[in-house]
Amino acid sequence: MSPFVIDIQDLVFQWPGKHGFRLSIPQFLVRRGERVFLQGASGSGKSTLLSLLGGVLLPQPCHLRVLDTDLTALSSSARDRFRVDHVGFLFQQFNLVPYLSVLENVLLPCRFSQRRRRQALESAVSLEQSAARLLDQLGLDVTLARQPVTALSVGQQQRVAAARALIGHPELIIADEPTSALDAARQAEFLDLLLGRCDDGNVTLIFVSHDQRLGSHFSRTVDLNELCVTTVP
Numbered sequence: 001m002s003p004f005v006i007d008i009q010d011l012v013f014q015w016p017g018k019h020g021f022r023l024s025i026p027q028f029l030v031r032r033g034e035r036v037f038l039q040g041a042s043g044s045g046k047s048t049l050l051s052l053l054g055g056v057l058l059p060q061p062c063h064l065r066v067l068d069t070d071l072t073a074l075s076s077s078a079r080d081r082f083r084v085d086h087v088g089f090l091f092q093q094f095n096l097v098p099y100l101s102v103l104e105n106v107l108l109p110c111r112f113s114q115r116r117r118r119q120a121l122e123s124a125v126s127l128e129q130s131a132a133r134l135l136d137q138l139g140l141d142v143t144l145a146r147q148p149v150t151a152l153s154v155g156q157q158q159r160v161a162a163a164r165a166l167i168g169h170p171e172l173i174i175a176d177e178p179t180s181a182l183d184a185a186r187q188a189e190f191l192d193l194l195l196g197r198c199d200d201g202n203v204t205l206i207f208v209s210h211d212q213r214l215g216s217h218f219s220r221t222v223d224l225n226e227l228c229v230t231t232v233p
């Protein structure tokens with residue numbers, strides 16, 4: 001097994017029909033269990049890179065291995081399967097499903113992935129117990145579990161989104177500015193809880209933020225501008 005959860009060599013990506021932006025990364029390696037703080041100027045391609053790591057986007061032919069899987073060799077549906085089985089996504093806007101309850105939102109990955117369902121049940125008697133435990137560990141009052149998710153505050157919704165990303169022990173968590181809606185005190189508190197959960201599961205975390213103060217919580221800071229080769233397309 002490779003020691004690297006992310007192993008990129010000579011990656012190039014351009015949005016179809018869009019000139020002026022080109023992501024070009026000669027090498028990017030992330031070891032199992034690392035917590036990487038990814039920063040870079042607005043528009044430098046951080047979210048684009050996260051989508052490539054999650055198999056949402058495909059680059060030009062290159063070496064792109066995530067969790068020992070060659071993403072460039074997978075079909076679109078196989079990449080979808082890979083993503084739901086192995087990657088927890090945390091978004092800036094949370095992307096919760098507004099007509100579902102808190103619990104139903106957290107359990108969504110288990111609906112789509114047998115692997116996540118099985119792993120969630122390894123340490124709990126039911127999926128609901130697994131979800132409730134995670135919510136509790138992330139500081140959410142579990143009596144809210146049956147509430148519509150839209151009835152929760154922004155900070156509470158963020159904990160729901162984090163529990164959804166973590167349920168069923170995905171090996172890689174990809175977080176795209178998940179703390180930007182919170183004030184500084186809540187950001188630090190949330191980050192500590194998220195990192196604590198990642199430590200417990202030996203999870204690898206790639207975390208994007210513009211807030212450089214958060215960088216001290218991570219094992220490594222990577223600046224996308226330094227990672228990239230800047231060439232005129």
Ligand SMILES: Nc1ncnc2c1ncn2[C@@H]1O[C@H](COP(=O)(O)OP(=O)(O)OP(=O)(O)O)[C@@H](O)[C@H]1O
Pocket residue numbers: 015018021040041042043044045046047048049
């Ligand atoms: N769906 C898309 N279609 C076409 N171009 C896109 C798309 N998404 C992003 N881009 C372009 O790709 C470039 C990089 O955008 P991206 O969102 O990855 O940067 P970013 O570093 O995450 O920015 P920010 O920090 O502002 O969120 C930008 O020029 C953007 O306009």
